Amino acid sequence: xxxxxxxxxxxxxxxxxxxxxxxxxxxxxxxxxxxxxxxxxxxxxxxxxxxxxxxxxxxxxxxxxxxxxxxxxxxxxxxxxxxxxxxxxxxxxxxxxxxxxxxxxxxxxxxxxxxxxxxxxxxxxxxxxxxxxxxxxxxxxxxxxxxxxxxxxxxx
Numbered sequence: 001x002x003x004x005x006x007x008x009x010x011x012x013x014x015x016x017x018x019x020x021x022x023x024x025x026x027x028x029x030x031x032x033x034x035x036x037x038x039x040x041x042x043x044x045x046x047x048x049x050x051x052x053x054x055x056x057x058x059x060x061x062x063x064x065x066x067x068x069x070x071x072x073x074x075x076x077x078x079x080x081x082x083x084x085x086x087x088x089x090x091x092x093x094x095x096x097x098x099x100x101x102x103x104x105x106x107x108x109x110x111x112x113x114x115x116x117x118x119x120x121x122x123x124x125x126x127x128x129x130x131x132x133x134x135x136x137x138x139x140x141x142x143x144x145x146x147x148x149x150x151x152x153x154x155x156x
Contacts, residue, residue, distance in 0.1 A: 027041070027042060028041045052082065061152045062081075063154065067113065069113070070109050073151075085136050090132055090135070096108060130154065130155055131154045134153050135150050
């Protein structure tokens, strides 16, 4: 009996599928054999957000590969996405903000993102760390705040 229950639990946990586009074909099931509780629901698509003509969901992100400077990151967003980064943070650390004193902002612009994180956190990045999650606040070309996905910043 225990073997069948274990197999059932494993099979229900391993049914996750990536890249779903037609959610009408799928159902969710929630099982708690200790109660016993069985519940069924229908999945829904993640809500869509938009900046300019670009639609995105909570599953989207900006991918940046290689260790670049803060200025290069700001330029990429300005030139490729037509977005002005007004604030940039990693975890609880504010890496850049438009309201920082000019000398502090200028000093940070020339530093690599990984150096900046180490400088501000006062901790060395672990050697096993392959990526950083960077949160951004952006303005569009009219100066309005826009919601954007986070940045997946791949370390070299």
